Amino acid sequence: MTSARPSRSFGFWAKILAAPLLVAGVAGCATPFKADVSRFQTQLPAPQGKTFAVVADDPAMQGGLEFELYADYVETEMAQLGYALAPAETADLLVSFDYGVDNGRERVRTVGTGFADPWGPWYGPGFYPRRSFYRGGGWGYGWYDPYFGGPEVRSYTIYTSGIDMKIENRATGERLFEGKAEAVSTSNRLQHLVPNLVDAMFTDFPGNSGETLRISIAPDDGDKTVKRLN
Structure with a gap:
């Protein structure tokens, strides 16, 4: 060729x-x-x-x-x-x-536990295609509390x-x-x-x-x- x-x-x-x-x-x-x-x-x-x-x-x-x-x-x-x-x-x-x-971009996913949270409602699991300051800790898009069942936030990189x-x-x-x-x-x-x-x-x-x-x-x-x- x-x-x-x-x-x-x-x-x-x-x-x-x-x-x-x-x-x-x-x-x-x-x-x-x-x-x-x-x-x-x-x-x-x-x-x-x-x-x-x-x-x-x-x-x-x-x-x-x-x-x-x-x-x-x-x-x-x-x-x-x-x-x-x-x-x-x-x-x-x-x-x-x-x-x-x-070069990839960060995607954030929240996973709810199904328990009530006294601080307010969480609107279910889902994908949020925007950047987040969350990096593996307990804080990010919302507050994850293992006692009250707030959503867990996970981030990962996706490539097109x-x-x-x-x-x-x-x-x-x-x-x-x-x-x-x-x-x-x-x-x-x-x-x-x-x-x-x-x-x-x-x-x-x-x-x-x-x-x-x-x-x-x-x-x-x-x-x-x-x-x-x-």
Whole structure:
């Protein structure tokens, strides 16, 4: 893979950060990986006899060892569909690919005990997506009293990750496919996130144009469930 597509702006990650997303993996490693996948397409050519190459959407990433690792996952998925890998200079289709994860943000969760509190009502357990001064002690968003049953406050860091994939006709430049897979999790390890995001992107590929799916991938056996969001 020697060719690279023109660089994009950083608007992709701004859109990811602004989008309402689900939380994947908050409960631990046994929790299924969940991603929201949006795809748009015209008629992709039949795989038989068609070749493709995966290139970096950001030229600075092209040829990097990390990019090559993640590009291999995309190549494997395209090959399983029946397309043949070829050099970027001669391929029928160019598959541009981008990935990333943000720096994380703190999320605060309050857990009520169900007992009465003489200092006033607590309005149930829930997530409060804002920063808090609470850091592992008994004080934070509200007062936790083990005798009167106030809410316990817990904080943790969540990360937003995503991949962006486009497919073009190399000869004409016609855009044939656009897709995004996005997830929020307590992990920022791209080595774990990117393969799962690619797996979600290619679930029921190429999908219905304009449809957003919530895809859940079981951690042990790879079984998937798909929920249509629109």
